[in-house]
Amino acid sequence: MDKKRLQMLVSAVNKKALDLPGIMNIESDAIIVDQLIGDAGKEFESELSDQEEIIKGNTIRIFRRCEKGVGLSRNTGLFNAESEIIQFADDDIIYDDGYSQRILEEFDAHPEADILLFNVKAQAGRETYWNKDYARISWMNYGRYPAYAICARREKLIQAGVKYSLLFGGGAPYMNGEDSLFLHDCLKAGLSIYRTTAVLGHEQQNESTWFKGYTEKFFFDRGVLYHFLYGKMAFVWGFRFLLKNRAEMCSEYGLFKSYRILLSGVRHGRTIKTQ
Known part of the structure; x- marks a missing residue:
């Protein structure tokens, strides 16, 4: 199975980007958008140039930006992607061995799906979903899924003109909701979305970048x-x-x-x- 068909789009903040393929266990080509923010980002300001490296046979492209906003980060990844299938990711997800093959197998088995929503185990207390069957996503149940669950046929997204909002999410004017709005816009554009039981990995323990209580x-x-x-x-x-x-x-x-x-x-x- 040709893993070059798949490209992971990683949204990162203040990370040593070249370490992420090993930490996250990335098995495919990837685009890493590393936003350098605040005092912590100053450590990496000398590394602002874009970069391309081959790591374990995979092409890893790194875009370092002195900017903030997760929607902006995801759009940068999407607009620079080239592969047939794209996979949205965060820098705190650890992927299981063989996840890339599972993604491609699911898309090959389900040509009716423009977008597939996979299982990724969230840390305790932050669970919003767990798929127990293969079924179509509708207006009644699209709002529970985080970006790291989303894989899509890239050309379908480009043709539909769907992109992430710059208004919501970490680093944006308003709190979370950018992933729900993205899937909302995908449905509005007529794209077919399905959930699947295939498991890709798990979320590391960390603090939420946006939730500060019910203020x-x-x-x-x-x-x-x-x-x-x-x-x-x-x-x-x-x-x-x-x-x-x-x-x-x-x-x-x-x-x-x-x-x-x-x-x-x-x-x-x-x-x-x-x-």
Whole structure:
């Protein structure tokens, strides 16, 4: 099986990029976008030039940038990708031996799928999904998947003109939600998305780069996101989200104050021009 058909797109922050193929157990060609941010990034400022290396027979291209924003990072990887199948990745994922073959086998077995969502074991307390069957993803269940679950036929994404939003996620103006919005836009563009039970690897233990508790910013940013995801139904889905999670999320502000903050985010989202 030709592993050159697959290219991993790694979003990294303040990392020694040449160490990542070994740490992550990368088995395919890869593009690593390493964003150098803040004081920690100054250590690597002398290494700003782009780089290409052959590591264990795989072509590893490194783009170092003094910029921030995970959407920007993922778009840089996507726009520079060349392979038939692309795999989104984060720098804290450790991949199992043979994962690359499993990806290609799944795409070959399912020509109906433009995008496949794979299992990657999240660290305890951050689990949002685990696929137990092969099934089509719809408007009812697309919102649970992180970027590192997503593999896609590159040409289908390019033809559809889908890219990551620069508004949401680490380093962006608003908190997480960029992956849900990306899959939302894929569905809107008519791409077929399926989930699969194949397992690729696991997430290392680390601290979230964006979650700082259920603060006012958390609820406000969630409202902004829901405007882009649900439009006129954002008020309804926002209340449903808080009601379902009120014991965990609303202990400090209460359900109705949390909802009022979310609504202010929805209204603010209406004033933002799409990118």
